Amino acid sequence: MEKPTVGELTPPNRTLLGPGPSEVHPRVLRAMSTPLVGHLDPTFVDIMDEVQALLRYAFRTNNEWTIPVSGTGSASMEAAIGNVVEPGDTVLVPTNGYFGGRMAEMARRAGGTIVRVGAPWGEPLDPADVQAAFEEHRPDVFGFVHAETSTGVLQPNVPELTDIAHDHDAYVIADCVTSLGGVELRVDEWGIDVAYAGAQKCLSCPPGASPLTLSDRAMEKVLAREESPRSWYLDLGLLEGYWGDERSYHHTAPVTNVYALREALRLVSEEGIEARWERHRRMAGALKAGVEAMGLRMNAPEEYWLPSLNAVRVPEGVTDTDVTAYLLEQYDLEIATGLGDLDGEIFRIGCMGYSARPETVSYLVSALGDALQKQGADVDVNAGLSATSRALGE
Numbered sequence: 001m002e003k004p005t006v007g008e009l010t011p012p013n014r015t016l017l018g019p020g021p022s023e024v025h026p027r028v029l030r031a032m033s034t035p036l037v038g039h040l041d042p043t044f045v046d047i048m049d050e051v052q053a054l055l056r057y058a059f060r061t062n063n064e065w066t067i068p069v070s071g072t073g074s075a076s077m078e079a080a081i082g083n084v085v086e087p088g089d090t091v092l093v094p095t096n097g098y099f100g101g102r103m104a105e106m107a108r109r110a111g112g113t114i115v116r117v118g119a120p121w122g123e124p125l126d127p128a129d130v131q132a133a134f135e136e137h138r139p140d141v142f143g144f145v146h147a148e149t150s151t152g153v154l155q156p157n158v159p160e161l162t163d164i165a166h167d168h169d170a171y172v173i174a175d176c177v178t179s180l181g182g183v184e185l186r187v188d189e190w191g192i193d194v195a196y197a198g199a200q201k202c203l204s205c206p207p208g209a210s211p212l213t214l215s216d217r218a219m220e221k222v223l224a225r226e227e228s229p230r231s232w233y234l235d236l237g238l239l240e241g242y243w244g245d246e247r248s249y250h251h252t253a254p255v256t257n258v259y260a261l262r263e264a265l266r267l268v269s270e271e272g273i274e275a276r277w278e279r280h281r282r283m284a285g286a287l288k289a290g291v292e293a294m295g296l297r298m299n300a301p302e303e304y305w306l307p308s309l310n311a312v313r314v315p316e317g318v319t320d321t322d323v324t325a326y327l328l329e330q331y332d333l334e335i336a337t338g339l340g341d342l343d344g345e346i347f348r349i350g351c352m353g354y355s356a357r358p359e360t361v362s363y364l365v366s367a368l369g370d371a372l373q374k375q376g377a378d379v380d381v382n383a384g385l386s387a388t389s390r391a392l393g394e
């Protein structure tokens with residue numbers, strides 16, 4: 001076999017405004033180039049405690065069971081669903097976006113019976129529909145997506161949803177992958193039993209260690225399971241040995257990813273979680289003002305607008321993939337096209353974490369305007385730029 005000749009790694013320097021990964025803060029990149037210690041080193045045990053405390057702060061929770069799960073957001077998602085859902089449980093999942101579908105598939109593989117509550121893609125769940133679904137199906141577990149990255153919709157009325165579930169003695173699992181650290185999220189106050197997130201969205205950290213938190217009540221269900229979870233790697237009963245008081249080996253922690261997450265969360269606490277939510281609203285608000293003034297339309301109505309993921313309707317006569325390819329080639333700028341029911345209909349423009357800053361927002365508005373004009377769309381780029389700069393100046 002021939003020896004492969006591979007050059008030095010020189011990735012392009014992209015501006016990342018897609019659905020994730022977002023741009024990584026330079027301090028996080030620096031933390032990742034510090035020396036490794038063993039995953040049971042006393043200094044690493046301190047780091048684990050610090051990461052857990054910082055995660056509780058970001059989630060707004062006192063849950064003891066708050067850990068980074070090894071793997072991307074789908075790993076913390078599968079840890080949540082695969083441990084909480086037991087064979088024979090009925091699981092209520094939403095149909096109003098791509099990630100509700102993933103929830104359903106994971107719950108099915110965990111042995112759950114799936115029932116659904118619907119809303120069109122681009123709309124949130126209506127609490128009345130959730131109430132009706134509870135009365136009809138009596139689910140044991142209810143999953144919903146707080147920030148639907150596929151549609152740019154923020155689920156409002158979370159406490160109403162969790163009240164319905166708790167009135168029926170059910171457990172609530174919330175997908176907070178695109179909300180943690182970007183938009184208002186209050187795990188304890190809102191009565192969320194289990195919340196999972198990712199590192200590469202609003203925390204602006206590389207993917208690899210993903211936040212998960214469970215209430216004592218949820219953890220009691222997990223620890224009382226008759227049958228072990230189907231995944232050994234994500235078995236929270238076993239992971240308790242490592243992240244709990246015992247600190248015994250289960251699997252090697254992704255040390256560098258834990259360093260990165262620690263630094264990313266330190267940035268969250270320095271900024272202050274509420275100030276961070278506000279910054280996302282302001283930066284994404286300027287982006288939204290720009291695209292609207294240019295003549296484009298947002299997909300989600302104002303009340304459900306998700307600042308961390310802006311879904312913008314593709315204008316008449318424009319091919320979405322030509323625009324994204326042009327932005328990548330001409331501007332080193334990444335945004336995404338639609339998924340599922342919204343394929344071909346929207347652009348998905350992230351405004352997450354370190355990417356949510358004035359330079360990137362202005363750059364996006366001018367680059368997108370140029371790309372659309374090149375495609376023959378009738379957009380007023382100057383009006384967009386002035387609206388953005390006005391909003392940024394406010």
Ligand SMILES: *Cc1c(COP(=O)(O)O)cnc(C)c1O
Binds near residue numbers: 072074075077147198
């Ligand atoms: C990105 C995302 C996920 C999955 O996370 P990965 O890191 O891609 O595994 C799950 N849910 C939502 C809402 C997401 O945006």
